Amino acid sequence: MSEKAPLLELKKVSKSFISGGKPLTILNELDLTIYIGETVAITGPSGSGKSTLLGLLAGLDTLSAGEIFLEGTPIHNWNEDQRAAWRRTQVGFVFQDFRLVPSFTAIENISLPLEILGTDAQEAEQKAKDFLDKLGLSERGHHYPHQLSGGEQQRVAIGRAYAHQPKLIFADEPTGNLDPKTSEQVLKSLMTMNENTHTTLALVTHDMELAETMERHVSLKNGRIEQRKS
Numbered sequence: 389m390s391e392k393a394p395l396l397e398l399k400k401v402s403k404s405f406i407s408g409g410k411p412l413t414i415l416n417e418l419d420l421t422i423y424i425g426e427t428v429a430i431t432g433p434s435g436s437g438k439s440t441l442l443g444l445l446a447g448l449d450t451l452s453a454g455e456i457f458l459e460g461t462p463i464h465n466w467n468e469d470q471r472a473a474w475r476r477t478q479v480g481f482v483f484q485d486f487r488l489v490p491s492f493t494a495i496e497n498i499s500l501p502l503e504i505l506g507t508d509a510q511e512a513e514q515k516a517k518d519f520l521d522k523l524g525l526s527e528r529g530h531h532y533p534h535q536l537s538g539g540e541q542q543r544v545a546i547g548r549a550y551a552h553q554p555k556l557i558f559a560d561e562p563t564g565n566l567d568p569k570t571s572e573q574v575l576k577s578l579m580t581m582n583e584n585t586h587t588t589l590a591l592v593t594h595d596m597e598l599a600e601t602m603e604r605h606v607s608l609k610n611g612r613i614e615q616r617k618s
Contacts, residue, residue, distance in 0.1 A: 394460070395423060396422040396556070416610065417611075426588060427579075432609065441592075442560055446479060448471075477505065480587075482549045484560055486544075488545060490534065493531060498548045501548060502516070517529060555588060
């Protein structure tokens with residue numbers, strides 16, 4: 389990966405919580421670099437800190453010690469407004485439970501991040517339709533989430549994540565709620581979208597087969613990163 393420039397760098401990062409009146413260390417002087425344009429899987433047993441790590445990477449949580457750099461700029465001291473602005477403009481999310489707005493159609497869900505950033509409503513709607521077409525859901529644009537299957541909902545969520553052309557996508561167990569056949573279809577949609585947009589993808593999963601399809605695979609153990617595939 390040396391030919392690619394770093395996008396996010398975690399250096400000696402630790403995260404602790406107070407549990408039962410005692411400190412509980414989840415991440416312990418962890419080092420991790422995510423490079424521009426790569427796909428990387430993060431695995432680890434339940435309770436290993438995968439979600440905690442994802443929260444730190446996405447600026448949803450703050451660290452206890454260490455440093456985080458975004459393209460060489462230190463961001464570990466950013467306030468919540470700065471972190472939120474970065475997420476809004478440069479980051480997309482794909483969640484296990486989809487997290488679509490139930491009162492919005494598929495088109496409206498994909499349009500939402502674009503309109504938040506000031507895109508004209510008509511332009512946002514057209515872009516949403518284009519994404520649905522690429523995802524094989526052109527006939528589902530006016531359907532609400534409850535009218536869609538789990539796989540269709542996740543594909544809409546993928547369209548929403550990529551709609552505003554983010555630099556980085558975080559996918560948290562994106563196939564965790566789906567059966568094997570649907571998981572395969574959703575993963576194909578995710579990887580095709582990612583290849584077409586050349587976006588950096590960091591994916592948290594317990595599925596080792598899925599992890600091995602990424603360019604790089606790292607594992608969390610005892611609060612630190614172990615390289616499995618590079």
